[in-house]
Amino acid sequence: MIYLDYQATTPLAPEAVAAMTPWIADRFTNPHSPSRWGREADAAIAIARRHVERAIGAGGGKLAFTSGATEALNWAIKGTFERSPRRKLVTIATEHAAVLDTAEWLAGQGVEVIRLPVGRDGLVDLAQAEAAIDDNTALVAAMLVNNEIGVIQPIAELARLAKANGALMLCDAVQGLGRVAIPPGPDLIAVSAHKIHGPKGVGALWMRDGCEPTPLLHGGGQEQGLRSGTLSPALCVGFGAAAKLATERREADAQHIENLWTAARNAFGPDWQLNGSADARYHGNLNLRRDGLDAARLLSDCRDIAFSLGSACASGSGRPSHVLRALGLSDRQARSSIRLGFGRYTSEAELVTACEHLRASADAQARFAA
Template sequence: MIYLDYQATTPLAPEVAAAMRPWFEEKFANPHSPSTWGREAAAAIEVARGRVEQAIGLAGGRFAFTSGATEAINWAIKGTFEDSLRRKLVTISTEHAAVLDTAEWLEKQDIEVVRLKVGADGLIDLDEALAHIDDKTALVAAMLVNNEIGVMQPVARLAQAAREAGALMLCDAVQGFGRLAIPDGPDLVAVSAHKIHGPKGVGGLWMRSGTEPASQIHGGGQELGMRSGTLSPSLCVGLGEAARLAAERRDADAAHVEKLSQLALATLGQGWTVNGSLTDRYRGNLNVRREGLDGARLISDLRNIAFSLGSACASGSGRPSHVLRAIGLNDRAARSSVRLGFGRYTGEDELVSACRRINEAAIEQAHLPA
């Protein structure tokens, strides 16, 4: 199996697995217990918290562990509006479902939602965005890196505009955290462990001091007094170690991904079009289309290569990607698109082999009866 689905999830780093193992074997104590073992577990969580905060790289805030980025995003959005007299959210039409579905929920609470359109390159019109961010706005929510097509929005400029309007800015940094520097400016930043070679089931929300959203999960208030529920030391330690490794290896990983991207495009050759901006993008996400291709059929034909049609969250729905529709693709063009994701543990030879086989299968498919 050649794995090219890094946007869906990443392989667990060996160092992360080793760091986690003691905490779900012999060191099983509840980190909220006053016992010696409990205090040891709590101390390990604090070390992990510090590593995540260091990897995020923003000053003046605190990181809270959650069950993942979806919970973190829900907390950030719902909690911000619970504490605000303002009744307007500005976001982007190509955001992750965690943002867009929460935005739909807000509209049922009589909150205005502006979904900024994107161009064929997947990027917003900044002037249009600035016109919508006003004194009615409580929150601006934007991805750093799009999970389906890899384009990068102007997060720093949006954060500045939000601040000037007296609003807060939420950055969904899931696909960029550990891979790119998070721009200064966001007040709230959501991250996930399993996108950076950590475990599934843990992520979190970084909150600039004074911008903390209202609690959404009530009980014992175990996490910083703002989120209730017993933390898993093993998962927290796993995220902390994954964040440490990502920060340590960021430059090397970026150079590796850049080379892989060039190899993939060269191997696929002519006949393929990259979806989204060619310049403002994370290179480890390559969403491409070919005229007349049936992407789902291609995946079925190449079962020993793991790649996707787009977001894992929307797979199986039978509907073309909302991101691809937003950049102007019709249903046929959207269904002729596939996403190749690669990173730290992708070998050059295996990527070239996979792309060669993808291209050959696509050409063969074009000559078969419809």
């Protein structure tokens, strides 16, 4: 199997496995216990927290571990509206379901929700954003790197518009952490371990001082007095190890990605069109379409390659990607698109082999359809 689904999840880094192992086997204690073992586990989590904070690079504030980015995003959005008298949320039509579904829930509670459109390049129009963000806006929520097409939104500019109107800015940095610099400006930043070669089941919410959302979970306030529940030392330590490695390897990983991107584009050739901007984009995400392609059939024909047709979170819906539809693509064009994700542990040789296999299978489809 050639793994090209890095946006869905990434391979666990050996360094993260090594860091986690003692906390899975022998050091099983509760980190909130006052015992010596408990204090040792708490200290290990504190070190992991600092590694994640450094990877985010926001400075100051506080970081709370969560069960994942979905919880972090729900907490940030719902908790902000719990604490604010303002009743308007501004977000983007191409956001992850964790944001859009939470926005839909808020709309049912009487909150005005504005979903800004994007252009063919997948980027939001800042003039439209400026017109939508006003003195009734409590929160502006935007994804740094889109999980389906890799487009990088102008987060710093959106944060500036939010601040000019007294609103908070939430950045979904799940696909950006460790890959691209997180711009200054956001008041809340959601991240996830398993997108940066860490374990599944742990994420975090960074909060600027004074911008902490009202708790979503109640029960003990173990995490920063804001999030209740017993933390897993193993998961937190694994996240910390992955974040530390991502910080140390950022330049090397970025250069490797650029080499892979060039090799993949050359392997596919001119018959495949890029979905979304080629410039304002993270190059570890290659979303392509080919006219007449049955992408679902291609997925079935190439079972020795792990790739996807869009977000893993919506893969069972049967609906065309809402992100691709937001670009102005037809249902047919959306269903003729595939997403390849690659990174640190992808070799150029295996990537080219996979691309050539996908291209050959698509060519065979076209011949039989003719």
